Amino acid sequence: xxxxxxxxxxxxxxxxxxxxxxxxxxxxxxxxxxxxxxxxxxxxxxxxxxxxxxxxxxxxxxxxxxxxxxxxxxxxxxxxxxxxxxxxxxxxxxxxxxxxxxxxxxxxxxxxxxxxxxxxxxxxxxxxxxxxxxxxxxxxxxxxxxxxxxxxxxxxxxxxxxxxxxxxxxxxxxxxxxxxxxxxxxxxxxxxxxxxxxxxxxxxxxxxxxxxxxxxxxxxxxxxxxxxxxxxxxxxxxxxxxxxxxxxxxxxxxxxxxxxxxxxxxxxxxxxxxxxxxxxxxxxxxxxxxxxxxxxxxxxxxxxxxxxxxxxxxxxxxxxxxxxxxxxxxxx
Numbered sequence: 001x002x003x004x005x006x007x008x009x010x011x012x013x014x015x016x017x018x019x020x021x022x023x024x025x026x027x028x029x030x031x032x033x034x035x036x037x038x039x040x041x042x043x044x045x046x047x048x049x050x051x052x053x054x055x056x057x058x059x060x061x062x063x064x065x066x067x068x069x070x071x072x073x074x075x076x077x078x079x080x081x082x083x084x085x086x087x088x089x090x091x092x093x094x095x096x097x098x099x100x101x102x103x104x105x106x107x108x109x110x111x112x113x114x115x116x117x118x119x120x121x122x123x124x125x126x127x128x129x130x131x132x133x134x135x136x137x138x139x140x141x142x143x144x145x146x147x148x149x150x151x152x153x154x155x156x157x158x159x160x161x162x163x164x165x166x167x168x169x170x171x172x173x174x175x176x177x178x179x180x181x182x183x184x185x186x187x188x189x190x191x192x193x194x195x196x197x198x199x200x201x202x203x204x205x206x207x208x209x210x211x212x213x214x215x216x217x218x219x220x221x222x223x224x225x226x227x228x229x230x231x232x233x234x235x236x237x238x239x240x241x242x243x244x245x246x247x248x249x250x251x252x253x254x255x256x257x258x259x260x261x262x263x264x265x266x267x268x269x270x271x272x273x274x275x276x277x278x279x280x281x282x283x284x285x286x287x288x289x290x291x292x293x294x295x296x297x298x299x300x301x302x303x304x305x306x307x308x309x310x311x312x313x314x315x316x317x318x319x320x321x322x323x324x325x326x327x328x329x330x331x332x
Contacts, residue, residue, distance in 0.1 A: 011236065011290070015323055018287035020272040021257065021264040021280055022061075025330040033268065035062035035259035038113065039121045039252065040136055041154070042069025043092060046125030047076040049154065049248045052309050053124045054084050056252030059316035060291070062259055065252075066117075068110055070095070070132075073125065093131040103131060107138035114142060118259035119149045121251045123156030133159050140166050147172055149258040149281075153251045157181045161188040169212030171227075171278070174254055174285050176217045176247065182207065200224040205231050215281055217254075219247065223289040225282060232282055234289035239300025245309025249295055249316065254288030287324075294319035 007015075023034055037057045042050035050067045058065040066085045067077055074088035089109055096102050114120070120143060122136050137159060143150055152160060152167070153176045160167055160175065161184050167173050177185055182203070186196050189210040197203045204218040209228030218224040223234040261280040264271055275283070298318055299311035 006237075008235075014232070014283065014286055015290065017273070017275065017279075018257070018283050018290075019324045019327075020275060021260045021283060021287075022324060022327070023260055023263050023269055024327040026269060029268075032063050032116075033263070035119075035256055035263070036064040036066075036117050037062045037119050037121065037252075037255045037259050038066035038068055038117050039124055039255070040068045040090070040110065040139065041122065041124040041126040041156075042067060042073035042077060042090070043125055043127040043129065043132060044070060044072040046127055047073045047080075048245055048309065049124035051077050051080045051084070052245050052248035052313060053121055053252035053255070055081060055313050056249040056292075056316050057121075057256045058083055058252075059313060060253055060256040060320060062256045066113075068113075069125070090132060090135060092127070092129040096131065103134035103138055106131075106135045107142070110135075110139050111142040114139075114146050114148050117148065118262045119151070119255045121151045121153070121255040123152055123154040124248050124251060126155040128155050128158055137163065137166060144170050144172075149262065149284075150174065151176065151251050151254050151258065153177075153247060157185060161185055164189055164211060167211060167214050169214070171213055171215075172281070174215045174217060174258070174281070175211075176219060176250060176254070176285075178219045178247065182216075182218055186210075201226070201231055201233065205229075215285055217250075217285045217289060219250075223286075223293070225285050225289070227278070227282065230278075230282065232286050234286050234293065236290050236293040237297050238293035239296035239307060241296075241300055241303075241305060241307040243308050246292065246296060246312055248309065249312045250288055250292040253291045253316070254285055257284035257287045260284075290323055291316065291319045294323055 071088035204224040205226040208216040295312040295315040
C-alpha cells in the first residue's frame with residue numbers, strides 16, 4: 001500500500017480498517033458481488049450531480065452503478081457515459097396530470113429494486129419539486145423497512161429538514177450536510193444557533209444525537225463524523241478550490257464503501273478482523289471523506305484555480321491506490 005508521507009498514525013490505522021472492508025477481486029465472484037449501488041436524483045436542470053456520484057461509485061469499484069432520474073435527465077446522463085445504468089423512473093410535478101397523486105406509483109419500481117442493491121444514495125440533482133420529494137420519501141420509508149444503507153445529500157437533506165422523522169433513529173443512514181445544510185437541519189430538530197456549539201465536533205455530535213443516532217458527516221475544513229455517541233474526524237488535506245459538485249464524489253464513494261461493508265458483514269470472503277456494523281458504518285463515511293479529499297488534492301495540483309468536479313472523477317482510482325491499495329489476491 002502506498003501512502004502519503006504526512007499521514008498521522010490515527011489516519012493510517014483508520015485506513016487499515018477501511019482496507020479490511022474492501023473485498024478482493026476473486027475469480028469465483030460473479031457480476032454484482034463487488035457492489036450494486038444506486039443514485040436517486042437527477043432532474044431536467046440537474047444532470048451532473050447524479051453522474052458524478054454514480055461514476056465515483058463505479059470508479060471506486062462497484063460492479064453495478066445505477067442512476068434513477070427523470071426522463072429529461074436520463075437522456076442527458078446516458079450521453080455522459082455508457083457505463084452507467086440509467087432508469088428514467090422519476091417524474092416532476094409538471095410531467096403528470098394535475099389531478100394525479102402518483103408518488104407511491106412512481107416509487108414502486110424503485111422499491112422493487114432495493115432488494116438487489118447494497119446501498120442507495122439519494123439527493124444528487126434531486127431538486128425540490130414536490131413530487132420528486134414525495135417519491136424519495138416513500139423510497140426512504142421502504143429502505144428502512146428493508147434495512148438498506150442510505151446516503152442522503154443535497155435536496156434529500158431538504159426533505160429531512162421538513163420531515164426529520166423519515167430518518168430519525170435509523171442506524172443505517174449517513175447524512176452529508178455542508179455548513180448551510182447543517183444549520184438548517186439543526187434548526188429543524190430544535191437546536192437553535194445559540195445552543196449549537198461552535199466546534200465542528202460538538203455540533204456534529206449534537207445533531208446526530210438529536211436525530212436518534214443517525215450518522216452525520218459535517219463537511220468543512222475538517223470533516224467531522226458522529227453518530228451522537230462516537231465521533232471521528234477526517235483531516236486529510238484537500239484542494240483549495242470549492243467548485244460545485246465535489247460533494248457528489250463523496251456520496252458515491254461512501255455508497256460504494258457501504259456496499260463493501262455489507263459484503264464484509266456477510267463474510268463474502270475470508271475477512272480480516274471482526275469489525276462491527278456500527279464501526280464499519282463510520283469507517284465507510286470516514287473512508288469516503290478521505291478518498292474525496294485525496295481526489296480534490298490531486299486534481300487541484302493538476303488544475304489549480306480551474307478545477308471542476310469532473311476532474312475529481314479521474315482521480316478516484318488513484319486516490320484508492322494511494323490510500324488503500326489493492327489486495328494481493330486481486331492481482332493476476
